[in-house]
Amino acid sequence: xxxxxxxxxxxxxxxxxxxxxxxxxxxxxxxxxxxxxxxxxxxxxxxxxxxxxxxxxxxxxxxxxxxxxxxxxxxxxxxxxxxxxxxxxxxxxxxxxxxxxxxxxxxxxxxxxxxxxxxxxxxxxxxxxxxxxxxxxxxxxxxxxxxxxxxxxxxxxxxxxxxxxxxxxxxxxxxxxxxxxxxxxxxxxxxxxxxxxxxxxxxxxxxxxxxxxxxxxxxxxxxxxxxxxxxxxxxxxxxxxxxxxxxxxxxxxxxxxxxxxxxxxxxxxxxxxxxxxxxxxxxxxxxxxxxxxxxxxxxxxxxxxxxxxxxxxxxxxxxxxxxxxxxxxxxxxxxxxxxxxxxxxxxxxxxxxxxxxxxxxxxxxxxxxxxxxxxxxxxxxxxxxxxxxxxxxxxxxx
Amino acid sequence: xxxxxxxxxxxxxxxxxxxxxxxxxxxxxxxxxxxxxxxxxxxxxxxxxxxxxxxxxxxxxxxxxxxxxxxxxxxxxxxxxxxxxxxxxxxxxxxxxxxxxxxxxxxxxxxxxxxxxxxxxxxxxxxxxxxxxxxxxxxxxxxxxxxxxxxxxxxxxxxxxxxxxxxxxxxxxxxxxxxxxxxxxxxxxxxxxxxxxxxxxxxxxxxxxxxxxxxxxxxxxxxxxxxxxxxxxxxxxxxxxxxxxxxxxxxxxxxxxxxxxx
Numbered sequence: 001x002x003x004x005x006x007x008x009x010x011x012x013x014x015x016x017x018x019x020x021x022x023x024x025x026x027x028x029x030x031x032x033x034x035x036x037x038x039x040x041x042x043x044x045x046x047x048x049x050x051x052x053x054x055x056x057x058x059x060x061x062x063x064x065x066x067x068x069x070x071x072x073x074x075x076x077x078x079x080x081x082x083x084x085x086x087x088x089x090x091x092x093x094x095x096x097x098x099x100x101x102x103x104x105x106x107x108x109x110x111x112x113x114x115x116x117x118x119x120x121x122x123x124x125x126x127x128x129x130x131x132x133x134x135x136x137x138x139x140x141x142x143x144x145x146x147x148x149x150x151x152x153x154x155x156x157x158x159x160x161x162x163x164x165x166x167x168x169x170x171x172x173x174x175x176x177x178x179x180x181x182x183x184x185x186x187x188x189x190x191x192x193x194x195x196x197x198x199x200x201x202x203x204x205x206x207x208x209x210x211x212x213x214x215x216x217x218x219x220x221x222x223x224x225x226x227x228x229x230x231x232x233x234x235x236x237x238x239x240x241x242x243x244x245x246x247x248x249x250x251x252x253x254x255x256x257x258x259x260x261x262x263x264x265x266x267x268x269x270x271x272x273x274x275x276x277x278x279x280x281x282x283x284x285x286x287x288x289x290x291x292x293x294x295x296x297x298x299x300x301x302x303x304x305x306x307x308x309x310x311x312x313x314x315x316x317x318x319x320x321x322x323x324x325x326x327x328x329x330x331x332x333x334x335x336x337x338x339x340x341x342x343x344x345x346x347x348x349x350x351x352x353x354x355x356x357x358x359x360x361x362x363x364x365x366x367x368x369x370x371x372x373x374x375x376x377x378x379x380x381x382x383x384x385x386x387x388x389x390x391x392x393x394x395x396x397x398x
Numbered sequence: 399x400x401x402x403x404x405x406x407x408x409x410x411x412x413x414x415x416x417x418x419x420x421x422x423x424x425x426x427x428x429x430x431x432x433x434x435x436x437x438x439x440x441x442x443x444x445x446x447x448x449x450x451x452x453x454x455x456x457x458x459x460x461x462x463x464x465x466x467x468x469x470x471x472x473x474x475x476x477x478x479x480x481x482x483x484x485x486x487x488x489x490x491x492x493x494x495x496x497x498x499x500x501x502x503x504x505x506x507x508x509x510x511x512x513x514x515x516x517x518x519x520x521x522x523x524x525x526x527x528x529x530x531x532x533x534x535x536x537x538x539x540x541x542x543x544x545x546x547x548x549x550x551x552x553x554x555x556x557x558x559x560x561x562x563x564x565x566x567x568x569x570x571x572x573x574x575x576x577x578x579x580x581x582x583x584x585x586x587x588x589x590x591x592x593x594x595x596x597x598x599x600x601x602x603x604x605x606x607x608x609x610x611x612x613x614x615x616x617x618x619x620x621x622x623x624x625x626x627x628x629x630x631x632x633x634x635x636x637x638x639x640x641x642x643x644x645x646x647x648x649x650x651x652x653x654x655x656x657x658x659x660x
Contacts, residue, residue, distance in 0.1 A: 065543040069418070073414070073415070073418045076414060077411050077414055077415070080407070080410060080411065080414070081407060081411065084403075084407045085407070088400075088403055104407075108410045108413075108414070111414050112413070112414065112417065115414060115417045115418055116417070117448075117541045118418075118421075118541075119418075119421040120448075120537060120539055120540050120541055121421075121536060121539075122534065122536045122537070122538050122539050124510055124534065124536070131413055135406075135410055138406050139406075142399070142402060142403060142406060
């Protein structure tokens with residue numbers, strides 16, 4: 001008996017006692033949820049084969065040095081084919097099949113690395129990961145399962161991280177594979193998760209590419225703006241959600257960062273983008289946002305966060321003002337759409353912004369005990385104000 | 399569906415077989431190049447389960463660079479390096495950014511520029527001209543069975559590497575790793591202690607290092623700086639001498655009184 005069954009029986013008897021339902025009704029309800037058929041005895045054969053597989057694997061691994069190269073090659077190929085074909089038989093029926101095909105992908109990559117070691121090869125670039133991700137993307141397009149989407153994204157992003165850490169430059173091939181492979185799948189799928197993952201992966205990889213091309217790193221603000229525009233362009237497709245939300249989250253964090261560090265970095269040429277190129281690009285993206293949002297003013301709000309305030313001498317203050325305006329905007333927006341989660345987020349971000357502003361502005365010149373005292377009073381004040389407001393809101397609803 | 403899947407798996411098997419087959423092809427048909435390893439910082443030598451190899455041809459000095467007009471070597475560029483056999487080893491002849499034509503006794507190795515070192519002009523505050531180019535050939539690693547790396551580390555600078563270069567100039571190389579039968583530092587120290595012990599003299603070894611030349615000839619020798627404390631271990635009048643030993647047999651070639659070489 002699983003947890004839910006136990007809970008239902010326990011709570012059900014309380015409901016019967018309180019005469020909410022009759023004992024017969026409780027029986028009917030319990031019958032609605034038959035015990036799940038998967039029993040531990042069905043798992044045993046799977047566990048058994050996993051154990052046997054492991055014994056084989058450890059045996060090969062511990063004798064690896066003694067095996068001649070040709071035999072090693074045959075073993076590696078046999079493992080890869082074996083995992084794939086056993087997986088193929090079961091892939092439509094159960095998660096075990098998907099797992100086995102996943103192991104096939106893993107064996108393929110591991111084989112490439114081991115063959116490289118056999119011949120003492122040195123990798124110059126992320127080619128191994130390109131081939132490896134191609135195999136993973138192949139499984140994704142053959143079987144169209146979430147699991148293969150996860151495997152592919154892990155390999156593509158992992159390869160990119162490997163490339164930037166080992167060779168100091170990001171791989172364009174992996175980036176293009178991400179866009180074409182994961183992108184095509186995400187575009188057609190009805191699941192939102194694909195967009196969330198894709199947007200994170202594309203964002204991180206773009207930052208890597210920017211870094212390896214020696215761009216001034218304030219250009220990352222353009223990446224989030226560009227991704228937002230892409231999100232708008234994708235319209236009502238499920239994939240769009242990730243592209244709309246992540247850039248806003250990232251830009252909010254960027255603004256918070258700038259509140260504290262703007263004065264130290266804004267004159268650094270490694271940071272500051274060339275405004276002659278930056279501003280026209282920014283202008284085009286602004287135009288696209290206005291055009292693609294088709295009058296939906298709610299979609300204009302994140303543009304506040306993308307504004308390049310770092311060009312100004314008092315950028316830190318400007319970013320602080322933007323944080324306030326943005327969170328007030330969210331509160332207002334939540335009101336208008338009667339979406340309380342948006343309002344709550346706005347309230348939280350508003351409190352966070354006031355706290356940040358307070359720390360940033362007051363820490364330097366206030367006596368510390370007065371600093372904490374005023375801080376506490378400020379938070380009380382905001383709390384009181386927001387409380388009054390929410391009371392007023394609920395009354396207004398009635 | 400089934401057919402697509404079979405093709406999909408076969409493609410991967412083909413990739414694996416191609417990787418191995420191209421290596422075997424080089425092994426069978428490749429031209430042999432014997433290279434001298436250059437010493438590396440011992441701390442960097444062993445990386446997990448592989449040994450890092452550094453060659454004399456890994457650093458190409460500016461005088462070897464044969465550039466056509468306007469050519470500037472950059473990080474990541476391909477570099478064709480010509481080597482020629484002189485004595486036991488192949489030595490650097492020239493390096494080119496485009497594939498050169500060579501005479502029969504020369505071999506072309508294909509590498510990639512890792513970085514370019516330039517002379518710094520402190521007056522103009524800028525880099526003036528190229529000093530040398532660091533090249534990666536793809537045979538800088540030698541994978542060893544787990545746990546055996548320590549032995550190889552003891553033998554650093556004591557092995558030759560034979561590389562096979564495919565005639566079609568593909569950047570694939572295979573590697574045969576030969577320790578040239580030189581005594582290890584540990585063995586040579588033991589040997590020196592025994593030698594002086596039999597003469598009844600107490601010594602202390604300050605440092606030992608391996609040289610590949612002795613009196614202008616190519617012969618590996620161990621050079622040891624030692625302090626001799628006299629017959630009855632009188633610590634006051636220890637004197638320093640330098641002992642040179644044949645690195646293969648351990649035979650003492652010379653004992654010289656003098657300051658320890660820096």
